[in-house]
Amino acid sequence: MARSLSDAIGPSRADTLLGTAAPAALHPLTLRPYRMRLMADTRSPIVFPHRHLLGIEALSAPDILHLLDMAEEAVALSRQVEKKRSILRGRTQINLFFENSTRTQASFEIAGKRLGADVMNMSVANSSVKKGETLIDTAVTLNAMRPDIIIVRHQESGAVDLLSRKVDCSVVNAGDGSHEHPTQALLDALTIRRNKGRIEGLTVAICGDVAHSRVARSNMLLLARLGARVRVVAPSTLLPAGVDRLGVEVHRNMRDGLRDADIVMMLRLQLERMSGAFVPSLREYARFYGLDEEKLAYAKPDALVMHPGPMNRGVEIDTAVADGPRSLITEQVEMGVAVRMAVLEALAQNLPN
Numbered sequence: 001m002a003r004s005l006s007d008a009i010g011p012s013r014a015d016t017l018l019g020t021a022a023p024a025a026l027h028p029l030t031l032r033p034y035r036m037r038l039m040a041d042t043r044s045p046i047v048f049p050h051r052h053l054l055g056i057e058a059l060s061a062p063d064i065l066h067l068l069d070m071a072e073e074a075v076a077l078s079r080q081v082e083k084k085r086s087i088l089r090g091r092t093q094i095n096l097f098f099e100n101s102t103r104t105q106a107s108f109e110i111a112g113k114r115l116g117a118d119v120m121n122m123s124v125a126n127s128s129v130k131k132g133e134t135l136i137d138t139a140v141t142l143n144a145m146r147p148d149i150i151i152v153r154h155q156e157s158g159a160v161d162l163l164s165r166k167v168d169c170s171v172v173n174a175g176d177g178s179h180e181h182p183t184q185a186l187l188d189a190l191t192i193r194r195n196k197g198r199i200e201g202l203t204v205a206i207c208g209d210v211a212h213s214r215v216a217r218s219n220m221l222l223l224a225r226l227g228a229r230v231r232v233v234a235p236s237t238l239l240p241a242g243v244d245r246l247g248v249e250v251h252r253n254m255r256d257g258l259r260d261a262d263i264v265m266m267l268r269l270q271l272e273r274m275s276g277a278f279v280p281s282l283r284e285y286a287r288f289y290g291l292d293e294e295k296l297a298y299a300k301p302d303a304l305v306m307h308p309g310p311m312n313r314g315v316e317i318d319t320a321v322a323d324g325p326r327s328l329i330t331e332q333v334e335m336g337v338a339v340r341m342a343v344l345e346a347l348a349q350n351l352p353n
């Protein structure tokens, strides 16, 4: 069986990908290594220099572009009938989810299985954590079972970083509190690049509950690193402290925030992370900050709409927009699997044999 995604797709894919069917989207900076790899049908000479993926913060622009290019190959592979590869054969992947999740956990599970790993799902509902075991005890116990990769989601910011220091395997952050959600930002970037052809120079408006959103934080870091112009749009109560220092433009109303935007990224109102009254009422919030056709008209005529899901329909986004022709929401889900395959493959290249 083929060992890497490049091997799997083979040189014949190069024609398709480099001909008229080439993803319009390839950033000029990334086109060259991507072409070279496909045409030469060899492994990338660029090594992903990280043992874990804990956040976007630790990634350089070339690291990010490398993952996006690998993910392009995973998209092609995932659209074939035969999707199964053996890059992770013999490897054990544990999905350790302390917080409820449907799409992210399923996405990591499919990604791991597609690459041949043995995937074990462990959710907090049936774990000893309910019996009082600490995060560290759980980490040490799982580590003794000799997994190769652990995917962790936890409700506390910093918990995944802490866990990564207690285990011998690679750790991927699948969302920690309101800190980071790196694979979401990577899949968003891949979706944007495929639809707009680039990221550099685009205006991206991230709207809604920025204060509680790890998706917003990872996206702000990634998009800024790749040269996009990033705006956040929210009422003052939903902006994080020190937002002015994050190097983004801050707007408190949708009309100004969406003006001339290329991408409108909506965020879920994170009701479970709110301990006080952050918005007067959901109806009021929807009226001023919910994305409907009328507010979308403030953005560029070809602006596209994104949402990480799950959506509160009728609150931060109207159904007509979410399911409309300018919505990329379903494509984001497809790109999620591809990006996670790329991350798993990149980390697997650094695992001891």
Ligand code: NCD
Pocket: 103, 104, 175, 181, 184, 214, 215, 267, 268, 270, 308, 309, 310
């Ligand atoms: C996001 C998350 O969990 O941070 N969702 C996801 O990854 N599917 C966004 C959210 O919960 O609103």
